Amino acid sequence: MKKVLILSTALTSVAMAASAEEISVMSWGGAYATSQIEAYHKPFTAQTGVSVINVDADNPAAPIKAQVEAGNVTIDVVDLEYADAVRMCDEGLLEPIDPAILPAGADGTPAADDFLPGAVAECFVATIVFSTLYAFDESKFPENPPTTIADFFDTAKYPGKRGMRKGAKVNLEMALMADGVPAGEVYALLETPEGVDRAFAKLDTIKNDMIWWEAGAQPPQLLADGEVVMTTGYNGRFFAAAVAEGKPFKQVFDGQVYEYDGYAIPKGAPNMERAKEFIVFASQTQQLADQAKWIAYGPARKSSGPLVGLYQDGKTEMGPFMPTAAANLTNALPSSYEFWVDRDAELNERFNAWLAQ
Missing domain, CATH: 3.40.190.10 (Periplasmic binding protein-like II)
Structure with a gap:
């Protein structure tokens, strides 16, 4: 019995060592x-x-x-x-x-x-x-292409469907910057009810043209499939699609929100x-x-x-x-983790209610 116990213990130790590898x-x-x-x-x-x-x-x-x-x-x-x-x-x-x-x-x-x-x-x-920014299909806008975050929200000048991540974070910041709020004032304004109302009012202007995404691989695919003419997404994903896959996608760093x-x-x-x-x-x-x-x-x-x-x-x-290249930081916003740690649940609850309206 003792030998069996020793053998069993030894085998268990081997198994644990293997699993740790x-x-x-x-x-x-x-x-x-x-x-x-x-x-x-x-x-x-x-x-x-x-x-x-x-x-x-x-x-x-x-x-x-x-x-x-x-x-x-x-x-x-x-x-x-x-x-x-x-x-x-x-x-x-x-x-x-x-x-x-x-x-x-x-x-x-x-x-x-x-x-x-x-x-x-x-x-x-x-x-x-990394940064969240938007990219567009250059073949859709061969002349006078979009260059600012305000252009993303301008469906009269740049008609077509838009894509955004399904959630409050980044969308509210971009909405305010598109509405003329300087990057350095965005979070102070979002800490007020008036600022939140203003951000949602700006999102209202493109809500009917929106396709919502949830996974990072989706935005380049939405562009490639022609489901949207421009979409927010992660800068590295757009880079990979444009450079590695040869897609006609152009990134716009104006209004980007970058974070760790x-x-x-x-x-x-x-x-x-x-x-x-x-x-x-x-x-x-x-x-x-x-x-x-x-x-x-x-x-x-x-x-x-x-x-x-x-x-x-x-x-x-x-x-x-790179999001941190000097030329890409002229109108860029570092994401405030303090803001989102405190307000993530509250603002996403409002975002979901807004979506359901």
Whole structure:
């Protein structure tokens, strides 16, 4: 009996060790997930022998919240928008990450000084700066094409269907900027009932021409299928469609809303230490720069910037396509995670009621 028990224990230990040699990472799918697989997953596996299983979600925040609340967590690392990560951390849904484990920059700069301001939070390590902006099909507007966020809302001058993400965040900010509110005044105005009313009034002007999207891969597809003539979406997705697939899509950075996105660990992740090891690896200077070879999102570390060069095609300079390029910041808004952590539920409730009207 004793020998059987020893053998059983040994087999259990082997099984546990084997299961720890793979981790699951939940992200947003499409061209973005491809950039992570190439820059993070494959080299991590090559260095450690640990397999990385990629799991796609329209927005990983919702399924992770459900897993943690159900006590059935199967994901080790999750890719989240900054505001979602801060809110979920406050709700106890994410594990704290000690910033002391993060690697110094390639030039030796301590991580605390090398990451962009605010890029590391209690339960979150940013990897990219991305933006929501709009793009249009150039073949639909060969002359006098749209150039401003106001043009997106001008269906008289630029007729045709529009696409927007189904939710309050970013749409309210863009509506106010399109209505003439300077980027620096948007959140102060949205903190007032009058500002919220004004944003929804602006959205009213294009509501009947709107097709709502929920997954990041949808906006380029809506353009490609001719269902819309212009749509908001993530800058990296439009870049991939235009450069990698040759689609006639043009991005408009005027009125863009940019923010951090990065990694967190769900509370109760099955492979906690491997999850931390993966985040440490992925957040290195070179890894963040390597991701920019695959998609036009800016690295969240200062030391990565100088290493960003050409797209994977070997000829397209990535710099001009980054949300943080100087030319793209002339009328741009950094997303306020403080605002959305406090008001997400309230404003989305109003947004859903507005949709149902």
